Amino acid sequence: MIKKRGxxxxxLESKPKIITTTSIVGPKEAKGPLKDYFDIKLKDELNGEDSxxxxxxxxxxxxxxxxxxxxxxxxxxxxxLVTGDLLNQLTASSFAVRAIDIPYLGIYxxxxxxxxxxxxxxxxxxxxxxxxxxxxxxxxxxxxxxQFRFPLEYGAQRAVTSQWTVTGAGSMLLGKEGNxxxxxxxxxxxxxxxxxxxxxxxxxxxxxxAVDTIKQHFQDTGRTPNYYDLIATGDLGKVGxxxxxxxxxxxxxxxxxxxxxxxxxxxxxxxxxxNAGGSGCGCSAVVDCGYIYxxxxxxxxxxxxLVSTGALLSTTSSLQGESIPGIAHAVAVEY
Amino acid sequence: MIKKRGxxxxxLESKPKIITTTSIVGPKEAKGPLKDYFDIKLKDELNGEDSxxxxxxxxxxxxxxxxxxxxxxxxxxxxxLVTGDLLNQLTASSFAVRAIDIPYLGIYxxxxxxxxxxxxxxxxxxxxxxxxxxxxxxxxxxxxxxQFRFPLEYGAQRAVTSQWTVTGAGSMLLGKEGNxxxxxxxxxxxxxxxxxxxxxxxxxxxxxxAVDTIKQHFQDTGRTPNYYDLIATGDLGKVGxxxxxxxxxxxxxxxxxxxxxxxxxxxxxxxxxxNAGGSGCGCSAVVDCGYIYxxxxxxxxxxxxLVSTGALLSTTSSLQGESIPGIAHAVAVEY
Numbered sequence: 001m002i003k004k005r006g007x008x009x010x011x012l013e014s015k016p017k018i019i020t021t022t023s024i025v026g027p028k029e030a031k032g033p034l035k036d037y038f039d040i041k042l043k044d045e046l047n048g049e050d051s052x053x054x055x056x057x058x059x060x061x062x063x064x065x066x067x068x069x070x071x072x073x074x075x076x077x078x079x080x081l082v083t084g085d086l087l088n089q090l091t092a093s094s095f096a097v098r099a100i101d102i103p104y105l106g107i108y109x110x111x112x113x114x115x116x117x118x119x120x121x122x123x124x125x126x127x128x129x130x131x132x133x134x135x136x137x138x139x140x141x142x143x144x145x146x147q148f149r150f151p152l153e154y155g156a157q158r159a160v161t162s163q164w165t166v167t168g169a170g171s172m173l174l175g176k177e178g179n180x181x182x183x184x185x186x187x188x189x190x191x192x193x194x195x196x197x198x199x200x201x202x203x204x205x206x207x208x209x210a211v212d213t214i215k216q217h218f219q220d221t222g223r224t225p226n227y228y229d230l231i232a233t234g235d236l237g238k239v240g241x242x243x244x245x246x247x248x249x250x251x252x253x254x255x256x257x258x259x260x261x262x263x264x265x266x267x268x269x270x271x272x273x274x275n276a277g278g279s280g281c282g283c284s285a286v287v288d289c290g291y292i293y294x295x296x297x298x299x300x301x302x303x304x305x306l307v308s309t310g311a312l313l314s315t316t317s318s319l320q321g322e323s324i325p326g327i328a329h330a331v332a333v334e335y
Numbered sequence: 336m337i338k339k340r341g342x343x344x345x346x347l348e349s350k351p352k353i354i355t356t357t358s359i360v361g362p363k364e365a366k367g368p369l370k371d372y373f374d375i376k377l378k379d380e381l382n383g384e385d386s387x388x389x390x391x392x393x394x395x396x397x398x399x400x401x402x403x404x405x406x407x408x409x410x411x412x413x414x415x416l417v418t419g420d421l422l423n424q425l426t427a428s429s430f431a432v433r434a435i436d437i438p439y440l441g442i443y444x445x446x447x448x449x450x451x452x453x454x455x456x457x458x459x460x461x462x463x464x465x466x467x468x469x470x471x472x473x474x475x476x477x478x479x480x481x482q483f484r485f486p487l488e489y490g491a492q493r494a495v496t497s498q499w500t501v502t503g504a505g506s507m508l509l510g511k512e513g514n515x516x517x518x519x520x521x522x523x524x525x526x527x528x529x530x531x532x533x534x535x536x537x538x539x540x541x542x543x544x545a546v547d548t549i550k551q552h553f554q555d556t557g558r559t560p561n562y563y564d565l566i567a568t569g570d571l572g573k574v575g576x577x578x579x580x581x582x583x584x585x586x587x588x589x590x591x592x593x594x595x596x597x598x599x600x601x602x603x604x605x606x607x608x609x610n611a612g613g614s615g616c617g618c619s620a621v622v623d624c625g626y627i628y629x630x631x632x633x634x635x636x637x638x639x640x641l642v643s644t645g646a647l648l649s650t651t652s653s654l655q656g657e658s659i660p661g662i663a664h665a666v667a668v669e670y
Contacts, residue, residue, distance in 0.1 A: 002466060089647060091648070091649045094526055094647035103343050103523035120440070127463065129339070131339075189439070191435075312425070317426045327429075
């Protein structure tokens with residue numbers, strides 16, 4: 001009795017429920033077009049911590065704890081925490097989790113982490129291993145800039161294709177029962193590398209992975225783009241979104257009407273420095289947990305396909321002249 | 336019908352089978368006491384690649400591909416690859432996997448990765464999501480030293496408590512059917528941090544996590560140390576092993592007779608530079624895939640508990656004065 005449909009998709013007959021979500025964002029995100037959908041807003045990028053890394057850790061900790069509280073549960077009720085982030089060795093997650101008494105599965109999918117963690121948490125529940133599981137991730141503009149590019153103090157100029165890493169964390173608490181938005185299908189992606197070497201053009205690097213996963217999801221399920229009210233990639237930004245639209249058309253799927261990208265939506269388009277849009281694990285995390293989840297609860301969105309997208313580079317791989325592998329995982333949610 | 340036993344353990348009724356394993360090691364490991372158990376041996380640390388990072392990527396790629404070949408399967412037969420490594424942003428894994436056409440779940444558990452990936456691969460099969468899944472991980476002495484401590488060229492002196500990162504990769508191919516060693520229980524660990532800040536004493540940092548997971552596994556299953564022919568932690572080395580023995584005794588479990596540590600076993604004790612023993616994701620990977628798996632096949636070991644152990648630090652967290660959180664996941668294998 002295998003749950004597989006087609007080549008890469010599994011159907012979750014038990015429909016794991018997303019019982020609560022929490023989104024927490026920095027001040028820039030809190031002033032953006034989606035500001036009304038976020039739960040917690042930091043007053044500044046540091047929020048009273050000693051370092052930006054600690055602020056990021058605080059955000060993911062708070063997102064997780066709030067989700068548990070809102071669900072009227074205790075830490076001991078949760079069977080697994082599935083989290084990860086962009087920092088080397090996932091320190092935002094692991095330092096947050098050391099203060100939480102829940103078994104921990106650390107994952108890394110770069111900015112695809114929200115749907116990777118949601119996929120695994122859903123499968124752990126559908127497979128009978130958990131009553132409750134939490135999927136969460138975070139990113140922070142300053143900790144990401146100084147790790148991947150330049151410390152902000154250098155005042156480096158930003159490329160037109162560059163994206164602005166979202167300061168934010170999102171957490172989804174999943175369970176077996178209740179009347180909540182539920183996960184129906186999971187499509188785990190393959191690594192795709194089309195030879196992009198420009199780490200200021202991540203949208204182009206990740207788009208082929210998004211296209212491959214979305215196309216495969218349609219083929220596996222027999223669905224077409226119209227099935228969904230919204231298909232939301234993670235952080236392709238303007239550049240990657242256009243590529244995704246074009247490439248999916250070549251496969252015979254016209255998604256333009258109901259497709260958007262979390263990185264394209266989270267900031268005002270003309271805001272200084274944003275350029276191609278938002279990025280980072282936190283980008284799809286807060287848009288999925290905030291805007292999309294709340295619009296599902298209110299009935300505005302009934303069927304969505306969440307497709308967080310990750311660029312699997314490191315500073316070492318870039319310095320060694322390597323191209324940027326991309327990955328994307330798709331999760332179908334209905335209500 | 337939840338598969339949970341006690342607080343943290345799940346019982347896998349379908350007993351996912353470890354159909355093949357592959358171990359690949361560097362020249363130092365290939366001369367060590369376990370040399371006869373490894374499948375592939377590199378002639379030097381670079382093995383003809385441009386960089387040590389590429390050599391590490393080559394090792395994990397080769398371990399995965401060999402496991403598929405030995406099982407007489409094709410890439411398209413494998414439903415999931417669950418892999419990770421120590422390099423920033425998991426580039427050893429993701430650059431290996433981009434040449435492999437299998438859906439990819441990147442995970443990070445530092446040196447606990449072998450049992451984290453084995454846990455997830457087993458649960459994906461037991462949960463009905465996969466016919467075949469691969470769990471794999473790697474580490475490389477030179478890439479790890481230059482990322483976490485100093486480039487070798489600096490000639491830095493090694494502490495007596497320091498451990499030698501294993502150059503090696505291990506891969507396990509799991510399936511639903513056949514007469515092979517099989518996974519019966521999985522105990523996912525919690526993050527434990529007892530305040531150790533010395534990144535040259537990882538054994539002490541990880542031991543409390545190993546103790547917590549082993550103790551919990553016994554409590555959840557009602558088993559005692561005697562149930563197992565061998566309990567093997569990942570890379571605690573001499574220092575962490577002694578702590579583990581002592582702390583488990585305080586909980587009423589005397590494991591001394593049938594407990595060892597992969598890091599303690601992989602090198603000769605008097606070899607220069609080894610000090611407290613081996614470490615790295617590759618350490619428990621090659622010992623589990625080589626020594627332990629082969630001794631199960633030959634009937635010398637019937638019941639083992641694999642407990643890879645991870646230290647969740649980064650260079651940034653160490654420089655910021657943070658202590659080192661540890662984690663350990665336990666997988667019970669029988670034949």
